[in-house]
Structure formats: C-alpha cells, structure tokens
Amino acid sequence: MFAMAVLTIALQAAPAPRPAPPADxxxxxxxxxxxxxxxxxxxxxxxxxxxxxxxxxxxxxxxxxxxxxxxxxxxxxxxxxxxxxxxxxxxxxxxxxxxxxxxxxxxxxxxxxxxxxxxxxxxxxxxxxxxxxxxxxxxxxxxxxxxxxxxxxxxxxxxxxxxxxxxxxxxxxxxxxxxxxxxxxxxxxxxxxxxxxxxxxxxxxxxxxxxxxxxxxxxxxxxxxxxxxxxxxxxxxxxxxxxxxxxxxxxxxxxxxxxxxxxxxxxRAAFAALPAPVAPGDMPFGSTRQPPVDLAPGIVLVPGPWNVAFVRQDDGVVIIEAPISSGYAAKSIAEARRRFPDLPVKAVVTTSDSWPHLAGVREYVAAGIPIYHLDINAPILKRVIAAPYTSRPDALQRKPRKAILRPVSGATTLGTGANRMVIYPLHGEVSERQMMIWFPEHRLLYGSDPFQGGGERGYSFPQAVSEVTDAAAREGLKPERFFMMHIGPTPWSELAKSIAGAAQLDGPDGK
Missing domain, CATH: 2.50.20.10 (Lipoprotein localisation LolA/LolB/LppX)
Incomplete structure (x- = not known):
C-alpha cells in the first residue's frame, strides 16, 4: 500500500550523490x-x-x-x-x-x-x-x-x-x-x-x-x-x-x-522457479482439474475460477456470465462457437454488479452481442464499458462500438423450447444487485453469487441462502437442482438444511 509511509528514519553520515538537475x-x-x-x-x-x-x-x-x-x-x-x-x-x-x-x-x-x-x-x-x-x-x-x-x-x-x-x-x-x-x-x-x-x-x-x-x-x-x-x-x-x-x-x-x-x-529458489505471470487477458479458459459438466442437453457448465455456462437455444447460444477480463470473455465466446458452430452467440447474461461477473462485458460490446443485466446495475456497467483501456487495449478500445444493453426489471423470458430461460431479479438485501435464471423444463436454477461454500462446511451467508429460496418461492418456482458462479450442480434441498442450521444459532460466530 504505497500511500502509507512514515516512520523509522535513520540518517546516513554522508549525502547521496546528486542527480542531474531536472529538465524543467x-x-x-x-x-x-x-x-x-x-x-x-x-x-x-x-x-x-x-x-x-x-x-x-x-x-x-x-x-x-x-x-x-x-x-x-x-x-x-x-x-x-x-x-x-x-x-x-x-x-x-x-x-x-x-x-x-x-x-x-x-x-x-x-x-x-x-x-x-x-x-x-x-x-x-x-x-x-x-x-x-x-x-x-x-x-x-x-x-x-x-x-x-x-x-x-x-x-x-x-x-x-x-x-x-x-x-x-x-x-x-x-x-x-x-x-x-x-x-x-x-x-x-x-x-x-x-x-x-x-x-x-x-x-x-x-x-x-x-x-x-x-x-x-x-x-x-x-x-x-x-x-x-x-x-x-x-x-x-x-x-x-x-x-x-x-x-x-x-x-x-x-x-x-x-x-x-x-x-x-x-x-528464493521456489520464487525463481515460478512460471512467468499470466496477464488477465491471457488466463486459460476453464479448468484443467474440472471438466465441463452437461447440466441438461444443450446446457453446459464450464468450471473455473469463475464459472461460465453455455445454453443452446434454437436461434443461438446464450452465455451466462462475462467474468474476469476482455481476453477471458473472448475465449468464452470462441468456446461457445466451437461447441455450437452452427449457431450465433445471441446474448450474454451478467447477473451481478460484482467485478467477476462483468469485467468481460466489453468484449461482448465489441462483438455486438446483447447484454442482459439487472436494471439498477446499468451505471456500473456503463462505467466499465466507457472506461479507457489505453494501458492494455482490448477489442473495444481498438474499435469503439455502442453497447446493446437489455435491462431486466422483472421476469424476462429469453428464448423458447426446451432450454428457454426466465430471468428474475433476486430483490434481496445481500443479493440486491443480483439475478437468478430459471430453466422451467429442467427445474434447474442458476443463483448468481450471493453465497459460496457448500458440503460439510455449509454456506457462507445463510441470509443470502434464504434470499435465493425466498425469491424462488415468490416467483412460484420449484427447483430440483441449482448451480452458481462458484458452486456446481447441487440438490435444492441442501439450501433448506443450511437455513435450518443457521436458525439454531444466535450469530455468525457459531454461538
């Protein structure tokens, strides 16, 4: 943290050599x-x-x-x-x-x-x-x-x-x-x-x-x-x-x-042996340790530091989330086109205002792909889209283009057929700036990223867990499974267990 410096000052016996005078x-x-x-x-x-x-x-x-x-x-x-x-x-x-x-x-x-x-x-x-x-x-x-x-x-x-x-x-x-x-x-x-x-x-x-x-x-x-x-x-x-x-x-x-x-x-030896650092735009797509998962026919979850999902519909492919960077988004688009070569990428859905969900939206703007987003997240999206990238030019910096934004303020259907999607604002406290995506024909819910964890450790924010379950109940949804940016396919019943366990405690310290 360069902005904080003050303190032990020991004076040398002789001054350092003087540099050349400034040009101005x-x-x-x-x-x-x-x-x-x-x-x-x-x-x-x-x-x-x-x-x-x-x-x-x-x-x-x-x-x-x-x-x-x-x-x-x-x-x-x-x-x-x-x-x-x-x-x-x-x-x-x-x-x-x-x-x-x-x-x-x-x-x-x-x-x-x-x-x-x-x-x-x-x-x-x-x-x-x-x-x-x-x-x-x-x-x-x-x-x-x-x-x-x-x-x-x-x-x-x-x-x-x-x-x-x-x-x-x-x-x-x-x-x-x-x-x-x-x-x-x-x-x-x-x-x-x-x-x-x-x-x-x-x-x-x-x-x-x-x-x-x-x-x-x-x-x-x-x-x-x-x-x-x-x-x-x-x-x-x-x-x-x-x-x-x-x-x-x-x-x-x-x-x-x-x-x-x-x-x-x-x-020192271990540091010297480290591989060369990878720039944000050069990060490999997906994970070498976790292969892609078919959640349903035509719905593919690609695990990674930040998960991405592809949804094949009759008239094109929808990508869920635009994480990390313009370069990573470019790889995501390329992978969607490789998997579904006969279909265009018709839309991307960014479900949160948090940077992992939207740091790659500029690549979608550059490609002319519509961006579905929560209506109140428009200001932060516009700020990211308008930001200068002169230090590391991306496609949008090199060739500016107007964004195609599709704000979501209520239930919004995207596509038809077996993989149609309905996007809903979560409208919670912790999840105020996030959306969920419902796949009716598969009883599958994407819950964005209001909490992490799972398994024996439980989930990180029981309040956020309850907000997702409450939102699903409010909209009359009855999921069998859910998945999120950092959580793979999981039985919906696990969330009720988490909420019930949290209700037995007085506070977040487990007491």
Missing part, C-alpha cells in the same frame, strides 16, 4: 521548495529506513452490495518497514471482516524476490509484489518529492484548486505511467498524489482497465530531525473511496533488521 527548471524550483518545507533535501536523502504502523479501513469495492455505497468494510492494522538503503519492504496487514473473522497477510520483498506471509506460513510471492514494493518505496511520502526531482521528465503542469486551496502541480513518469503531485501553494507540502501505473492497478483493479489512484495527505507531523510526515492517507481509485489510514505508532530512529526482512534461501 520551474519544476525543480517547486520541488525544492516542497523539500525544504518537509525538512530539507539533505535530510530526506539521508533516510535509510522508515517504520510505521497504522489503523484504518478499506472499503471492499470489489465485494460490496452497491457500487455507490455504503460499502462492506475491512478494518485493518498495517505495519510496514521501508528499507531504502537496500530497497526492501516488509508489509503486514491484520484484517477483520465481520462476520468472516480475522486474518493476517503480508509480504517481504527486495529488488528481485518476494515472500508471501499468511499468519505464520511462508511461501513464494509474485513478480507483481516485487514491482509494487519498488513503487511503494519510490512513492512513499519520505521519498515522493525526491523521486519527482530525480525523474528526467519532471515538468510543471497547470495549477488547480483542490480542497479550496490553490495547488501547484508537477508531473513525471514512473514505470511508464504518469505521477501527478499537487503542492499546497501556501505550505508547499504535498496535498495529494495521483498515479496510474502497476501499483494503481493492483488486485482486482487490474481487470478493469486504466486506473488512477489518488492519495490525499493530511495530519502533518514533525518527526525527529525536523522531518515532516503526513499521518493520515485517504485513498480513492477512479474516484471511488477505497479507504483511510492513520499512523498510530511512529519510530524515527530504529533501523531495519535482517530478521524482519529476511527471505529464506528455500523461498
């Missing part, structure tokens, strides 16, 4: 004023390590019930060590997501290797972690102004007003992506930073096109040696509020230790 002298003037306001260029260049811990929250934009909020919240305690002397980082996050519980995750990364931390477990990290760590160190508050000053393409941009205060603006590039710093004209300290590179596209954002992350700085504090640091970071991505974090403990003179930053030889 005006940018250099603004940045040196800012460096002086933060404590001085020499002191900041002499920082060897920074250590901090913070408390805050992250809005689970990727999982929340509605895109405009309120959001499901993940409460966090984050502890970071930034070893600038050797280019290493340790980041550990203790997360609480009620009613799911608590868990600890993190990583240690240096210039070539990353190690994943999960509680006490250690395993190889990813190449992405190495990149994100390097960018975190470069864009952390104790290094941000220096990174800008040292950038060969730093330049002044037009001034703006932010938070009702005039801001001087400088821009430069990091990893080929733009960084913009907004400098308070009165204090010269950074008010905010925008970035659109790999760090901004971390996590599920890498599936959703170009992303700009804005980190706003506040609650400035004078630390040891007179170096000033912001103790609060508020973060947005593409204008959506991701979260806020505030420093709780601050150490300005404790150096990084080998024990806390060590990556074992075994992990």
């Amino acid at each position: 002298p005006a940018a250099g003037v603004l940045l040196r004023k800012a460096l002086s306001a933060q404590g001085g260029e020499e002191k900041l260049r002499a920082i060897k390590a920074v250590r901090w811990s913070a408390t805050g929250y992250r809005n689970m934009l990727e999982q929340s019930e509605r895109p405009e909020g309120p959001y499901i919240v993940e409460h966090q305690v984050v502890s970071d060590v930034h070893d600038h002397e050797r280019g290493r980082q340790r980041s550990v996050t203790e997360s609480t997501i009620n009613p799911m519980g608590k868990f600890t995750t993190g990583f240690i990364a240096d210039k070539s290797t990353a190690m994943r931390l999960a509680g006490e477990a250690r395993s190889p990290g990813t190449a992405e972690m190495v990149t994100l760590s390097r960018e975190t160190l470069a864009l952390s508050p104790e290094r941000l102004l220096l990174t800008a000053l040292d950038a060969p393409d730093v330049r002044v941009a037009p001034a703006v007003t932010m938070q009702s205060v005039p801001q001087d603006v400088v821009r430069f590039s990091l990893d080929g992506a733009p960084v913009t710093i907004f400098l308070d004209r009165y204090t010269h300290l950074p008010t905010a930073m925008d970035y659109a590179g790999p760090l901004a596209r971390a996590g599920y954002w890498r599936f959703l096109g170009d992303t700009v992350v804005r980190t706003s700085y506040s609650f400035w504090w004078i630390g040891k040696g007179g170096v000033k640091m912001p103790l609060q970071w508020d973060i947005t991505r593409n204008g959506q509020p991701e979260g806020s974090w505030a420093i709780g403990t601050l150490s300005l003179d404790t150096p990084a230790t080998e024990a806390e930053l060590q990556i074992t030889p075994e992990i």
Whole structure:
C-alpha cells in the first residue's frame, strides 16, 4: 500500500550523490521548495529506513452490495518497514471482516524476490509484489518529492484548486505511467498524489482497465530531525473511496533488521522457479482439474475460477456470465462457437454488479452481442464499458462500438423450447444487485453469487441462502437442482438444511 509511509528514519553520515538537475527548471524550483518545507533535501536523502504502523479501513469495492455505497468494510492494522538503503519492504496487514473473522497477510520483498506471509506460513510471492514494493518505496511520502526531482521528465503542469486551496502541480513518469503531485501553494507540502501505473492497478483493479489512484495527505507531523510526515492517507481509485489510514505508532530512529526482512534461501529458489505471470487477458479458459459438466442437453457448465455456462437455444447460444477480463470473455465466446458452430452467440447474461461477473462485458460490446443485466446495475456497467483501456487495449478500445444493453426489471423470458430461460431479479438485501435464471423444463436454477461454500462446511451467508429460496418461492418456482458462479450442480434441498442450521444459532460466530 504505497500511500502509507512514515516512520523509522535513520540518517546516513554522508549525502547521496546528486542527480542531474531536472529538465524543467520551474519544476525543480517547486520541488525544492516542497523539500525544504518537509525538512530539507539533505535530510530526506539521508533516510535509510522508515517504520510505521497504522489503523484504518478499506472499503471492499470489489465485494460490496452497491457500487455507490455504503460499502462492506475491512478494518485493518498495517505495519510496514521501508528499507531504502537496500530497497526492501516488509508489509503486514491484520484484517477483520465481520462476520468472516480475522486474518493476517503480508509480504517481504527486495529488488528481485518476494515472500508471501499468511499468519505464520511462508511461501513464494509474485513478480507483481516485487514491482509494487519498488513503487511503494519510490512513492512513499519520505521519498515522493525526491523521486519527482530525480525523474528526467519532471515538468510543471497547470495549477488547480483542490480542497479550496490553490495547488501547484508537477508531473513525471514512473514505470511508464504518469505521477501527478499537487503542492499546497501556501505550505508547499504535498496535498495529494495521483498515479496510474502497476501499483494503481493492483488486485482486482487490474481487470478493469486504466486506473488512477489518488492519495490525499493530511495530519502533518514533525518527526525527529525536523522531518515532516503526513499521518493520515485517504485513498480513492477512479474516484471511488477505497479507504483511510492513520499512523498510530511512529519510530524515527530504529533501523531495519535482517530478521524482519529476511527471505529464506528455500523461498528464493521456489520464487525463481515460478512460471512467468499470466496477464488477465491471457488466463486459460476453464479448468484443467474440472471438466465441463452437461447440466441438461444443450446446457453446459464450464468450471473455473469463475464459472461460465453455455445454453443452446434454437436461434443461438446464450452465455451466462462475462467474468474476469476482455481476453477471458473472448475465449468464452470462441468456446461457445466451437461447441455450437452452427449457431450465433445471441446474448450474454451478467447477473451481478460484482467485478467477476462483468469485467468481460466489453468484449461482448465489441462483438455486438446483447447484454442482459439487472436494471439498477446499468451505471456500473456503463462505467466499465466507457472506461479507457489505453494501458492494455482490448477489442473495444481498438474499435469503439455502442453497447446493446437489455435491462431486466422483472421476469424476462429469453428464448423458447426446451432450454428457454426466465430471468428474475433476486430483490434481496445481500443479493440486491443480483439475478437468478430459471430453466422451467429442467427445474434447474442458476443463483448468481450471493453465497459460496457448500458440503460439510455449509454456506457462507445463510441470509443470502434464504434470499435465493425466498425469491424462488415468490416467483412460484420449484427447483430440483441449482448451480452458481462458484458452486456446481447441487440438490435444492441442501439450501433448506443450511437455513435450518443457521436458525439454531444466535450469530455468525457459531454461538
């Protein structure tokens, strides 16, 4: 999390060699004023390590019930060590997501290797972690102004007003992506930073096109040696509020230790043996461990990290869900055409506002395929369809086309014959933004993705289970089987057992 950096500051005995002056002298003037306001260029260049811990929250934009909020919240305690002397980082996050519980995750990364931390477990990290760590160190508050000053393409941009205060603006590039710093004209300290590179596209954002992350700085504090640091970071991505974090403990003179930053030889060897990372659009379709399942004649479920189903009808094929990415959707369309070569792909149904269900809709727009969706999900769909994909152009970016949207507000029949489908809004609390699909001739129901699990573990959200069964009862449906994005064909009777079991407990902790 690049937007939170403040802490152990150990000063070197001699300053680092000076880089060449910036190509735009005006940018250099603004940045040196800012460096002086933060404590001085020499002191900041002499920082060897920074250590901090913070408390805050992250809005689970990727999982929340509605895109405009309120959001499901993940409460966090984050502890970071930034070893600038050797280019290493340790980041550990203790997360609480009620009613799911608590868990600890993190990583240690240096210039070539990353190690994943999960509680006490250690395993190889990813190449992405190495990149994100390097960018975190470069864009952390104790290094941000220096990174800008040292950038060969730093330049002044037009001034703006932010938070009702005039801001001087400088821009430069990091990893080929733009960084913009907004400098308070009165204090010269950074008010905010925008970035659109790999760090901004971390996590599920890498599936959703170009992303700009804005980190706003506040609650400035004078630390040891007179170096000033912001103790609060508020973060947005593409204008959506991701979260806020505030420093709780601050150490300005404790150096990084080998024990806390060590990556074992075994992990280094395992990391070096990892296959090359796969871009979102290059993920293989389906699963090598789970073959496709014929749910009924002409209805095929393709298991994978995110399930997709094909429904053959007399006049074409309907695809259920458009997950992951444009590239994955292209593979889904190609597979439908391979299985049913004499029929066109007539429609796709995306049943939820959650990103796994709709991150591939742009490919269907590019192919001129109608998209059936819940009516109140139109804004998020339009945002995904209109998003720029300049960093990784897909078919729609290369050749724009108007979307064919088919909003669903009530029972909607799609097709005729044995595999006709009736789409219904779920209209629940947890499942407010989701739809179910009924296959009358097979007494088969697709329930979208309001809960996961099954088997001996039970289902993750009994409330959501009841919403699916209630919706089926409301519409007079009597399923024998159901399936979902993360659940294969299952007897409908299993859901009643889950609801009955939950009704014996007082709360989500099983008591």
